[in-house]
Amino acid sequence: MRTGNEPMTARSALRMRFWLSLWGLAWAVFGTVAFILVGRPGWAAACAALWLVVTVDMSMILRHIRQGPHYQPGRDVPPYEPVDERRAYRPPERRRPSGPAHL
Template identity: 60%
Template sequence: MPRTGYEPVQARSPLRMRLGLALCGLVWAGAGAVGFALEHQPGWAAALAAIALLAAVDIVIVVRHIRQGPHYQPGRGIPPYRPVEPPRRKS
C-alpha cells in the first residue's frame, strides 16, 4: 500500500507509557471493584473487575513486547521493520 503522506515514516510505540497507564488502570479498577463489592453493588463491582482484567491482559502483552527486544521497542538507530533490500539484477 503506498504512503499517503500523513502517517509517520518510523513510528514508535511508547510501550513503557502504555505499561504505566495499564498499571494505573489495574490499581484503580481493582480498588473500585473491591469498594463497590464491600458496598454491596455487584453490577458496578463486576464492571470494574472486567476493566481490571482488561488492564491485566494489556500489561501481559506490553511486557511480552518489551522483552522481545528492538523490533517492538526500537532505538533511534534501529528501524521498526526489516530494511528494504535493493532489487537483485538478473544476470
C-alpha cells in the same frame, strides 16, 4: 506514500502504555474492592471485568517489551518493489464530445 525512513524514525509507546495500564489496574482493583464493600455487586462485576481486560492488556504489553526490537530493513532496502513502467496502470484518455461545438 511511504518514504522508506519509517523504520528509522518509528518510536514505540509501549512503556507509556505499560504505566497507563498499571494506573488503570490500580483503579480497577480499588473500584472492585470499594463496590464490594458498599454492596454494589453490579458495579463490582463491571470493575472486575475491567480488571481482567487491563491485566490481559498489561501482559501483552510486557510480552512486546520483552521481545525487544525487531528486524527493520536498512536504508538500502526499498519500501516496496519498484513500479515496472511497462505494466503501470494508465487511465484512458478522455474523448472530446462529438457534435456541434456551440451546444
